[in-house]
Amino acid sequence: MSPELALLNGLIEPLQYAFMQRSLAVAIMVGIICSVVGSYLMVQRLALLGDAISHSVLPGLAIAFLLGVNIFIGAFIAGVLSTVIIGWIHTRSPIKEDAAMGIVFSAFFALGITLITTIQKDNKIDLNHFLFGNILGVTAGEVRDTAIIAALVLLIVVLLYKELLFYSFDPLGAKASGLPTGLLQAGLMVLIALTVVASMKVVGVILVLSLLIAPGATAYLLAPRLHQVMLLGAGVGVFSSVSGMYLSYYLNLPSGPAIVMVVSTLFGLAFLFSPRHGVLMGPKRWPFGTSR
Amino acid sequence: MAPAPYITIDHLSVNYRDVQALRNINLTLRPGKLVGVFGPNGAGKSTLIKAMLGLMPLVTGRVTYGEDTLAHQLDRVAYVPQRSQIDWTFPATVWDVVMMGRVQKTGWFNRFSTASRQIAQDALNRVGMADFRDRPIGALSGGQQQRVFLARALAQEADIFCFDEPFVGVDQKTEDVIYKIFRELAAAGKIVLVVNHDLGEAIMNFDQLILLNKELIATGPRDWVLTRDNMTRAYGGHVGFFSHVA
Structure with a gap:
């Protein structure tokens, strides 16, 4: 067998298993929505907020599990609730936003770990799978839920694209033109929470930040317009999550870290070799030349 | 046709982080005039625009345009913030930015119409930036960036234009283009309000001056506003000489 054929065979052979088909489907969907939604976080300098929301979903997930409700719903509510509390502390006290995020997400995270550790003594639920992901263990129900979330997220981004572009670039100008920027901001928080919830099983809540930021950042070094950053980022995200899934299958690596190592490597390559911004490519320039 | 409405600022007071930024401002802004806001750093010039447009909360007062609150009629407003407030590394082209001026008129869920594209192109x-349409905004000079924002304001087809320090860091050509368009807007019966970063030659270009230092020092035509007494009240005793002071 030629090497090419062997590689192709190596990619196709695992897909005869239903669990691998489910993993592939989830990897593709999560790779796309993380990159698209994460592009907004990157251009708005809200990376830390992505981290805060992802850590904050745990207690909601645990409580939903205890109540027998879909854990995605519980996680989503906790994620959104954390942004509301962060905003509340930030506007009603002299505490700065980054400090408020630090306080709220670590409190939520601690509560989540405590609850799940207590629950997992008597139940079939594994804390590690939520912390670090378990892409090879997704169920058919989770594939369905991920598909619903992915469709919803992409629909919102497409429908609100021009408004969200204006708002992310110039929030004051957008507000002054009469756009309801508070609603747009809230919509963005909902998008992030939905995306984090869909990504839990793939990379886990601790590492999901990487899949949110790194694909968009990689594409940002290569493309000059936001929708191009999103599309190229989606390609990077899908490639990373799918290849991480195979690495996990063949080398028996934890799936989340495998995916994050792939996407981090891709970012490193763009950082070094991007035609316009690569540090090894021509004179040192900051994005898109000098901004005087 | 009914005469174009005024903007009336009535007993406006604003706080910025618990410190009073503007105190009891009363003003009328008429269409067809080029209005310049002057005053020292920290006088509340930018705050005046933001408060008028409802971008920050008022402690007291009301700003009306015609019969209704101005903040309820923002679809008739074009606002250009200070250049320093914008992230110029944002992944957008000149065209992307100018089309933002059409977002509000286009409406939710709709795509930009051919007419909107034509308005943006015009x-x-x-502003003389048609050749730069597909350039990333970060690759432009400061003056070019300011002209792109002016084009975005024009594309909004507004009745009220507010500019915050549009002349900071721009070249002579841009300055000429901006003044020419300000004149055209005023001549077309628009309300044009411009915050300026310093006194100087700029003052000669405006029909009405607003001299501000937390409170309204004076407003009206140049000769009326630029008295030694007013300047001392606005800038304190340190300012010895103004070539334009009457």
């Missing part, structure tokens, strides 16, 4: 032509 605006780019007017």
